Amino acid sequence: MEAIIQAKQLCLGYKRTGIVIKNANFSIYPKDFVFISGASGSGKSTLLRSIYGNLPVQAGDLRVMHYNMKRISTHRLAMLRRKLGIVFQDYKLIEDWNVEKNIALPMIINKFPKVEIKTQAEKLLSHINLLHKANKYPLELSGGEQQRVALARAIAHRPRLILCDEPTGNLDDYSSDMIWGLLKSSNEQLNITIVIVTHRIPKHLNLRYRRIEIKEGLVNEYA
Ligand SMILES: Nc1ncnc2c1ncn2[C@@H]1O[C@H](COP(=O)(O)OP(=O)(O)OP(=O)(O)O)[C@@H](O)[C@H]1O
Numbered sequence: 001m002e003a004i005i006q007a008k009q010l011c012l013g014y015k016r017t018g019i020v021i022k023n024a025n026f027s028i029y030p031k032d033f034v035f036i037s038g039a040s041g042s043g044k045s046t047l048l049r050s051i052y053g054n055l056p057v058q059a060g061d062l063r064v065m066h067y068n069m070k071r072i073s074t075h076r077l078a079m080l081r082r083k084l085g086i087v088f089q090d091y092k093l094i095e096d097w098n099v100e101k102n103i104a105l106p107m108i109i110n111k112f113p114k115v116e117i118k119t120q121a122e123k124l125l126s127h128i129n130l131l132h133k134a135n136k137y138p139l140e141l142s143g144g145e146q147q148r149v150a151l152a153r154a155i156a157h158r159p160r161l162i163l164c165d166e167p168t169g170n171l172d173d174y175s176s177d178m179i180w181g182l183l184k185s186s187n188e189q190l191n192i193t194i195v196i197v198t199h200r201i202p203k204h205l206n207l208r209y210r211r212i213e214i215k216e217g218l219v220n221e222y223a
């Protein structure tokens, strides 16, 4: 099967910090559910950033779907991002847009028909139990509610791949169970590949998953 993400001798880093990820080799396949763990500052967000095309490849190779991330044009990057859903560590919701419009964002970008946007946004709002807050603005929501909105937005356009950075970081059980449930069903029912940074792997979900750990710059897979 062809990999959806493939890294070969991948090196990542920043001018000031220097190298963060050294010679990483891994492949992620369609429908994989992958957890990325590692200490704070180990490079988890850095790795996600490179997959999202937000950080240049320093050496080696990184392919995401058919895109070579080493020399990707702005135009091709925009095309790739349409097939991705992403949940950032700090949510990144649009503050002057209400909840419903935030969820609609990727569908607007992907030029979904208006009626479909409305139906899909309402369906997701009810999935995350926030239908009654459709017209509220992000800053009027709790952290857990904002994170649920961020995930609904990441899923809305049915991407092939979802990248999540600590989606359940500081959340209570209610919100985090809802988020895990949505990710699990996106993976199992919609065949979406999921790559998640998390410190705590939820054990009660009966997921079939892979675990990748970053330690001292090295990326390893554990059974
Ligand atoms: N924009 C940046 N410029 C320079 N160095 C950075 C930048 N972002 C991250 N770093 C450095 O790269 C290293 C890895 O950071 P990264 O954010 O990937 O860690 P992380 O594993 O996501 O940590 P956490 O669990 O705390 O989110 C750290 O040493 C950090 O200081």
Ligand SMILES: [Mg+2]
Pocket (backbone or CB within 6 Å): 044, 045, 046, 089, 165
């Ligand atoms: Mg991080």
